[in-house]
Amino acid sequence: MPEPLALAIxxxxxxxxxxxxxxxxxxxIAGPHGDTQGGEAGGIRFHVLGDARMLTARAEALGVGKAWARRLADGDVVVEDIPLGVDCVPGQLDARNGRYVLxxxxxxxxxxxxxxxxxxxxVTAPVQKSTINDAGVPFTxxxxxxxxxxxxxxxxxxLAGPQPAHDNAMLRVALATTHLPLRAVPDALTAPLLMETLTIVDADLRRRFGIARPRILVTGLNPHAGESGHMGREEIDVISPALAQARDAGIDAxxxxxxxxxxxxxxxxGADCVLAMYHDQGLAPLKYGTFGHGINVTLGLPFIRTSVDHGTALDLAGSGRAEHGSMIEAIRCAVAMTGHTNGHHDDGRHDNGRSAPH
Known part of the structure; x- marks a missing residue:
């Protein structure tokens, strides 16, 4: 029997x-007959990183304590017990647990x-940046x-996610800039930055998603993509030269x-990804169409990292009302990416069982 695929959460x-x-x-999804077990990856073992006592208490609060205990007994879910700094009350932040999160x-x-x-x-669940910073660790x-x-x-x-209104077609949106004030975005956009971003996106769509010939559509910065320079020149002076350089390098941008x-x-x-110039330009339409089932993928790392597309939702903690669809999708995507990274490739027009946007 091959060794199970080890996935850290x-x-x-x-x-x-x-x-x-x-x-x-x-x-x-993690049971012996779950939809990720025994698939392309040849079996999975989930390593849950967290305080074991806290996780047991939370499962009890959710009304699934016995089911959680059975899952741990099955052996395909393993809790790696990392003790809290102090006992945790759902919904109440405590800076003494900031270093625990790290x-x-x-x-x-x-x-x-x-x-x-x-x-x-x-795969990462959401963190509260303020708690880590309040613990004395600078964290952005x-x-x-x-x-x-x-x-x-x-x-x-x-970010990526299925669009239920369009037969669950997968939409992927990458960002040239992320958490910047709008007034800082034009100065941050340079041709070298865009070229580096397109190179990373193209490489990881090939390596991590098994897309042989990625097609990347790139937005403009200004309304109407600058209207031939009448509404801004970034498209002419920065974005178009970067796209020409990318195409010369074999990137279909x-x-x-x-x-x-x-x-x-x-x-x-037929597109595999959209590259947007700034945060809300790309993520507003994506989250409108996929929220609750979207995921965040970090491209350019030497390892695979996926995450949910939402925050900590402190008001829902321990209530049983939190939606877990994004976590399911993040786990599925991480498993699929490991398969592609290990040499499984497709024709570039689908991913994780869903077609590219159409």
Missing amino acids: STGEPAGIGPDITIRALLQ SLLDTAIDGLLPAHPRFAAM GHTEYLAERAGVSRVVMM RGPYPADTLFQPRHLQ
């Missing part, structure tokens, strides 16, 4: 819904780095922390297209 902020959605997702991430990262590889991929987000720990200078945030019309099924037909 960081349960995130303990006062939030991270423990809830991890438990519920694994109860749904220790979950560090355990996953340490198990993915080449020095001591234990995991094939990591998962993405930046992972890049620093992995020793890479640039990564790319890509097309545009720039007006963002207000690009996100229509007829325009997205």
